[in-house]
Amino acid sequence: MRLSVIGCGYLGAVHAAAMAHIGHDVIGVDVDDSKIEVLSRGDAPLFEPRLKEMLQAGIASGNLRFTTDISNARGAAVHFVGVGTPQRADGYAADLTYVDAAFDALVPHLSPGDVVAGKSTVPVGTATRLAPTVSSTGATLVWNPEFLREGWAVQDTIDPDRLVVGVPTDLSGERAADVLREVYHPAVALGTPFLVTDYATAELVKVAANAFLATKISFINAMAEIAEVTGADVTQLADAIGHDVRIGRRFLGAGIGFGGGCLPKDIRAFAARAEELGRGESVAFLREVDAINLRRRDRAVDLVIAALGGSVFKKNVTVLGAAFKPHSDDVRDSPALDVAVRLRGLGAWVTVTDPQAIANAERLHPQLDFVADRDEALRGADVVVVVTEWDEYRRDLAPEHAASLVSSPVIVDGRNCLDASAWRAAGWTYHGMGRP
């Protein structure tokens, strides 16, 4: 099928490449010249396993092209819109500027029978607002939220755990759902659940899923706060409750909390939208989820201060990690980088290392010292702080070797990802989060 993908950021670039990979003829469109130039060369503008290979294969086969000229979307059977919906500068709500601009630009190029599939995460009610303009051209709007995780984006796009399509409640909706079934044929044929809903449900599924995940993380971090005043161990607690299949162990990793381009802004936008709808109290707990999450960053900073005897001023602090999570070079609302910046603000000499995210982190925070080599970064540290659980730190860094590099063997494990007893046995003073 001929497809267009409007917006070639994280979501769009991966979607375009993955759709070409499964055999569609795809044109990716973005307003950013430099991004289109990079993608047209077959380079990935972001670190995502398998993306570069898939871009190169798609371009070589002629199945995948990129352009800044949206008129080239003309003739595609399905137009996916995957532009960003960041947090507004003046509040918690989502900024829909890019969504509205993308629809304004696309609509003149639509033909009767086309399907427009919104993929951006939007406040509930957005599809209903945009639908009349789309249907005035004879095309049909559906909302098809995306559940990919950074670091697993290619796999999640090709083999998702579910597909959700919100459609209008008339015959055009049924037809459009069939078109989307055809687009996702390989996954549908493998039995991937394909749920057809109305617009509002599809929009809400997306934010509800992220709200649930954020709540799960903040729940365990709230338990960490209680563990801290009682001497309990939150990681053992998580293991124990996680054995209950109704609860499950995943997303019960206590530490410095969640960040990234999705969870934080999505729960805020959800709370803001609920208030607009007169149902603010229904998700008021999301404010608490956000507050617990942000307190964990303070807690990590306090642990470092305490570990250094009360002040970080002019102390050498080595921060292992800058990305908001491993397997990603994304530093948007990264708790890791936030902790590093706060320590620098308190007068510490902060050295940050990360296997992938240094270039992005340095652009945002040039006041920090960045060192690509892990061992070089560790040399002379008065305290080491682990804030992103990359394998390079969690699995591959031997405590004896690390001890030979630092000035003082003191470590704060902001992700509870290290074997505390192994580090203690190697002479380190180990501080976890919510662990004695």
Ligand code: UGA
């Ligand atoms: C999240 C969702 O997991 C995806 O399903 C969704 O599609 C995506 O947002 C989106 O809306 O686009 P992502 O932002 O890639 O995906 O990251 P997650 O894997 O959810 O991790 C989010 C944050 O939570 C990270 O900072 C991670 O370190 C933190 N986290 C995760 C914890 O602190 N503890 C855990 O147990 C798990």
